[in-house]
Amino acid sequence: FAAAAPADPYEALPLLRAGLVSAAPPACPDPPQIAVLTAGESDNAWFEHRLLADALGVPLTRAADLWPRRDGGVEIATGGQRLPVDVLYRRFDDGLLGAFRTATGQPLESLLTEAVRTGRLGLANVPGNELADDAATYAWVPAMVRFYLGEEPLLAQVPTWVLADPEQWDQVRDRLHELVLTPVAGYGGRGAVVGPDCSAAELASLQAEVAAAPYRFVAQEPVAATTVPTLAEGGLQPRAVDLRVLSVAADLGRATALPAPLTRVAARPGAAPALWDGGSKDTWILG
Numbered sequence: 586f587a588a589a590a591p592a593d594p595y596e597a598l599p600l601l602r603a604g605l606v607s608a609a610p611p612a613c614p615d616p617p618q619i620a621v622l623t624a625g626e627s628d629n630a631w632f633e634h635r636l637l638a639d640a641l642g643v644p645l646t647r648a649a650d651l652w653p654r655r656d657g658g659v660e661i662a663t664g665g666q667r668l669p670v671d672v673l674y675r676r677f678d679d680g681l682l683g684a685f686r687t688a689t690g691q692p693l694e695s696l697l698t699e700a701v702r703t704g705r706l707g708l709a710n711v712p713g714n715e716l717a718d719d720a721a722t723y724a725w726v727p728a729m730v731r732f733y734l735g736e737e738p739l740l741a742q743v744p745t746w747v748l749a750d751p752e753q754w755d756q757v758r759d760r761l762h763e764l765v766l767t768p769v770a771g772y773g774g775r776g777a778v779v780g781p782d783c784s785a786a787e788l789a790s791l792q793a794e795v796a797a798a799p800y801r802f803v804a805q806e807p808v809a810a811t812t813v814p815t816l817a818e819g820g821l822q823p824r825a826v827d828l829r830v831l832s833v834a835a836d837l838g839r840a841t842a843l844p845a846p847l848t849r850v851a852a853r854p855g856a857a858p859a860l861w862d863g864g865s866k867d868t869w870i871l872g
Contacts, residue, residue: 590871591871592869592870592871594844597844602619602641604709605617605641605674605833606619607834612704612705613671617671617707618643618670619674622674628677643674644663646661652687652689653696654669657700658700658706670706671706671707673707673708674709719769720767721747721769724745724747743808745805748804758792758796762783763806763807764807765778765805765807766778766804767802769802770801777857813826824850824852825855826849826850826851826866827849827857827858828847831845848866850865
């Protein structure tokens with residue numbers, strides 16, 4: 586293993602910290618106070634949040650630990666005291682911002698929005714950042730690579746049809762039994778339907794749903810998942826995996842890939858890896 590010269594995942598920490606520092610508002614002190622904002626123990630990535638906060642040497646906080654400051658900023662309750670915070674590294678979806686309440690009972694999204702607007706808080710990632718993870722955006726990635734970088738994509742794209750385009754909808758309307766249909770709003774793959782796995786009744790229902798509002802869906806060719814041996818139920822079993830490459834944007838908006846990729850593992854045989862269900866495997870970049 587050592588002969589393969591694996592990259593040290595801890596090399597990602599100064600890059601991540603630099604990205605968070607660059608998100609700090611101009612008026613904050615130097616260096617800014619950073620904290621990791623988690624949904625709490627109910628989040629299945631809770632252990633990752635704790636590990637990340639420990640590695641960065643910053644507090645781990647929940648919505649109920651947040652207090653408004655008189656100057657429009659935010660402070661967190663930690664270690665029996667209140668600590669002003671300049672940057673929050675948010676580790677849960679946009680949809681939960683309205684569900685959580687702060688220490689004063691204020692909706693979390695209201696407190697954070699006001700603090701960002703007054704220039705007292707940097708938030709990573711800002712609400713709306715998930716637009717880049719939109720299922721329809723995926724179809725345009727090769728064109729964006731060519732337009733913004735002037736290069737040809739190195740990785741092939743899964744054939745994708747954006748059904749908001751009438752011409753593309755016409756190309757696949759009779760092939761739903763062969764394709765994977767994903768709602769455009771299905772963040773993280775939620776709501777995806779695998780046509781080849783559907784019964785006749787399910788396909789009829791799918792056909793009617795998509796035909797009623799094609800703009801809500803994208804269609805893709807199915808791709809066989811890569812599997813790796815995984816310890817489950819007392820033995821090694823194949824489980825589907827996917828590899829996530831993480832990046833941060835620092836000064837001047839330049840993105841840097843972190844030498845700490847994430848491999849998610851499916852929870853059950855035949856299932857797809859998912860953020861809300863399953864596990865992860867330690868992963869190193871070699872060479």
